[in-house]
Amino acid sequence: METLDVTEVAAHGWLENVAAIAEALPGGLCVRAEPGLALLASGAPLASVNGVFDVRSAPGPGLIADLAARAAEQIDVPWCIQVRAEPDAGTAETAAAHGMTTVVRTPLMVRELTGRGTLDGRLPAGFALRQPGPEDSAVFATALAAGFEAPAQVMSLLGGAEILSLPCATAYLAGVGDEVVATGLALRAEGCVGxxxxxxxxxxxxxxxxxxxxxxxxxxxxxxxxxxxxLLSSEKGLSVYASLGFRTVEQWTRYTT
Structure with missing residues (x-):
């Protein structure tokens, strides 16, 4: 695949994955304006998982403004405006009109999974992986809360039974003995995995x-x-993912209050 094709697949896969989460949760909201643009809300009090999300490669600001107005009316938790393309003046003005003056740039990273053999990882001694199901959601959510140092009630939504029941989702817990030492979640969409x-x-x-x-x-x-x-990487995670063969293909922009 050419880089452009890979980026398109990943960007639209990301939107489909986040939409699946929003649709699965009891207080979720999913409004699709056009391909690549949606108003999504999980209901969790984290701006990064609620708001207007645009993965179009060449967006116009009009629909973003319309969805932002709707978000302000319908979302009662922190929310954001996130765009894939380099934001234009209209998008920045829309964000500012909703009090969103904090701008964060987040790298979209991709890695092809073709071929056979190891994918460059070495497992520490005693490392064991399991895939918890919906019945284990309390254990998974507790591990997420510990790993992200976040409130348990937040992670009970994002790691709850509704998410672990999705056909596109597989949760992962890594342990050493009886201790959980790492978490992960895979979300699949049309041949790619987030x-x-x-x-x-x-x-x-x-x-x-x-x-x-x-x-x-x-x-x-x-x-x-x-x-x-x-994946969308934090600054701290960049070197880890690069060591596993991921490369940055775009920088996405998120506006928050």
Whole structure:
């Protein structure tokens, strides 16, 4: 695949994955304005998982403004405006009109999963991977809360039974003995897989567990048929994902208050 094709697949796969989460949750909202543009809300009090999301390669600001006005009326938790393309003046003005003056740039990273053999990861001693189902959602959500140092009630939504029941979703827990040392979530869409919720609790960081679980997820999802993996990386995660063969193909822009 050419880089442009890979980027398009990953960008639209991301939107489909986040829409699936929004549609699955009881307080969720999913309004599709046109291909690549949607108003999505999970109901969790995190701006990054609620708001107007635009993965069109050449958007116009009009529909974004319309959806932002609707978001202001219908979403009662923090929300954002996130665009894939370089934001124009109209988008920035819309964000400012809703009090969104904080701008964050987030890299979209991709990795092809073609071929056979190892995907560059080395598993630490005692490392064991399992795939918790909906019946294990409380355990998964607790592990997410520990890894992200976030409130349990937030992660009970984003790691709850509704998400783990989605046909496109597989949760992953890594353990050493009886201790959970890393989490991850894979969300599939049309031949690609999104890597979400990679976390390691504070006492287990810098020991290779984040790298190990990401590598193990890539192996498992390749076996399921995925040929492309993507993720939106934090600044701290860039070097980890680069070591596993991910490369940055775009910088997305998110506006928040």
């Amino acid at each position: 890597i979400f919720n990679i976390s390691v609790p504070p006492g287990r960081r810098r020991q290779g567990y984040g790298t190990a679980i990401t590598s193990a997820i890539l192996e498992a999802e390749r076996e399921r048929g995925a040929r492309l993996a993507y």
